[in-house]
Amino acid sequence: MSLIILGVVITIIIAAIKGSRAVGGAIIGVFLGGIVGFLLRPSANLVGQLPFGVVVTRGATLTDLDVLFRGTAELSFNYMMVGAIIGAVIFIALAKSLDNKHAATAASPSPSSVPPTSSANKFCTKCGTTLGPEIVFCGGCGTRRN
Ligand SMILES: [Zn+2]
Numbered sequence: 001m002s003l004i005i006l007g008v009v010i011t012i013i014i015a016a017i018k019g020s021r022a023v024g025g026a027i028i029g030v031f032l033g034g035i036v037g038f039l040l041r042p043s044a045n046l047v048g049q050l051p052f053g054v055v056v057t058r059g060a061t062l063t064d065l066d067v068l069f070r071g072t073a074e075l076s077f078n079y080m081m082v083g084a085i086i087g088a089v090i091f092i093a094l095a096k097s098l099d100n101k102h103a104a105t106a107a108s109p110s111p112s113s114v115p116p117t118s119s120a121n122k123f124c125t126k127c128g129t130t131l132g133p134e135i136v137f138c139g140g141c142g143t144r145r146n
Pocket residue numbers: 124125126127128129138139140141142143
């Protein structure tokens with residue numbers, strides 16, 4: 001069952017990355033940040049860090065004396081949420097900076113792709129007569145275009 005969920009999650013992540021780096025970054029950030037937050041969760045007295053099932057339900061499933069750990073469970077849950085939010089922010093920023101770099105690379109043409117331009121010498125340098133793009137010698141004074 002958990003393998004199916006994992007497969008669905010991975011599919012969503014791949015689709016999100018293909019669609020938008022920012023969305024993909026947010027999803028990855030939420031997952032990684034949530035994991036980090038979970039690993040850094042506070043310890044409860046005597047039993048140490050609470051298991052994932054208790055944390056993710058914020059201690060709702062605890063019974064009898066275990067209810068005493070509910071406060072720690074809620075705090076651990078908050079750690080996970082804060083981690084997820086921080087992770088999302090970091091990865092969205094990373095994704096956006098990647099997008100910007102990509103856009104900048106795509107926007108600036110490479111020097112070899114620039115066609116040899118004749119527009120720089122549209123007018124004869126000697127007499128100022130307008131020269132067509134294929135004209136080699138000025139029609140006004142016969143000077144060779146440079
Ligand atoms: Zn001329």
